[in-house]
Amino acid sequence: MNIGVSGASGKLGQAIVRELQARNSDHVLVAISRTPASTPGVEGRVGDYDKPETLATAYAGLDKLIIIPTTDLRPGMRGTQxxxxxxxxxxxxxxxxxxxxAAGTREQAEPAIGASYWRGEQALIKSGASWTILRMNYYAEALADEAESALATGALTGFGENKVAFVGREDVAAAAAGIVLTEGHAGAIYNATGAKSYTGAERAALMGEVLGKTVVFAAIPVETFKAGMAQMGLPSFVIDTITGIQLDFASGAFDVVTGDVEKLAGRKPQDLRDVLVAKLG
Known part of the structure; x- marks a missing residue:
């Protein structure tokens, strides 16, 4: 069987390729990206979501394909891709x-980050092809990336107390690999989540514990949050996207806990503390 990973040069794509290599060596693996690297045991193909003509060749002969969206935050671009x-x-x-x-995907207007995922999901469902959708919760690694600013101010901020079931990138990769390496997933929508949801206070305390510093959770007004990012010189569409994510946090869109990672990967998801220790410890 020929299995392709589209978007293979990103961190998630690389993790999926590693997982596929580790779990089954009998299949032909094809890593597709704009700049494919030479990897032992993996065929590299050029594929650019902004250049459909490259995808025709990149996807040729594949039995199964994992499509990973880009990180392009310009309004409308990722949905089109x-x-x-x-x-x-x-x-x-x-x-x-x-x-x-992504977790909580629903019909939304740009610049909401969910708009691009909704367009992708709807296009796939209506395509007539055999499909599976894997919705990811918020990356645990992304929370670790907030540690520097949290340490500088002593606070992890948000728009209000909320709960998020952070999931490790490796767990998403393992779940995706499980889908293409086993049968029975046609028409299914899975949610890759951590084993529990953490409140703002809980994740701030956990971050502080790992770092050996005091970190608290602080609710701030939306406009204050946006003004702080503007002072950092971030483009307006990036500010709108990050604000939208925090609004989704506050609305409970990421307060989703399932057993799908364990079902698909064959193991329990990583604990949030373990991911933070690996990134920050």
Whole structure:
């Protein structure tokens, strides 16, 4: 069987390729990206979501394909890219398409980050192809990336107390690999989450424990949050995207706990503390 990973040069793509290599060596693995690197045991192909003509060749002959969206935050761009990748995969005759989406995905308008995932999901569902959607909760590694600013101010900020079931990137990769290496997932929508949801206070305390410093959770007004990012010189569309994520936190969009990682990966998801220790310890 020929298995492709589209978006293979990113951190998640690399993790999925490693997981596929570790779990099964009998299949042909194809790593697709704009700048494919030479990897032992993996065929590299050029594929650019902004250049559909490259995808026709990149997706040719694949039995299963995992599509990972880009990190392009410009309004409308990622949604168009997702639709292009799916249309190209269907045209290439890929037998089963797995789309990486986000927890809480629903119909939203740009610049909400969920808008691009919704467009991708809808395009896939309506495509007529055999498909599976894997919705990811918020990366545990992304929380670790907030540690520097939290240490500087002594506070992890948000728009109000909320709960998030952070998931490790390696767990998402293992779940995605499980989908393409086993059968029975056609038409399924899974949610890759951690084993529990953490409140703002709980994750701030955990971050402080790992770092050996006092970190508290502080609720701040939306406008204060946006003004702080503007002072950092971030583009308006980036500010809108990050603000949208925090609003999703506050609305409970990421307060979703499932057993899907264990079901698909064959092991329990990593504990948030373990991920923070690995990143910050």
């Amino acid at each position: 997702n639709e292009t990748a799916i249309t190209s995969a269907v045209a290439a005759g890929v037998k089963h398409i797995v789309f990486l989406s």
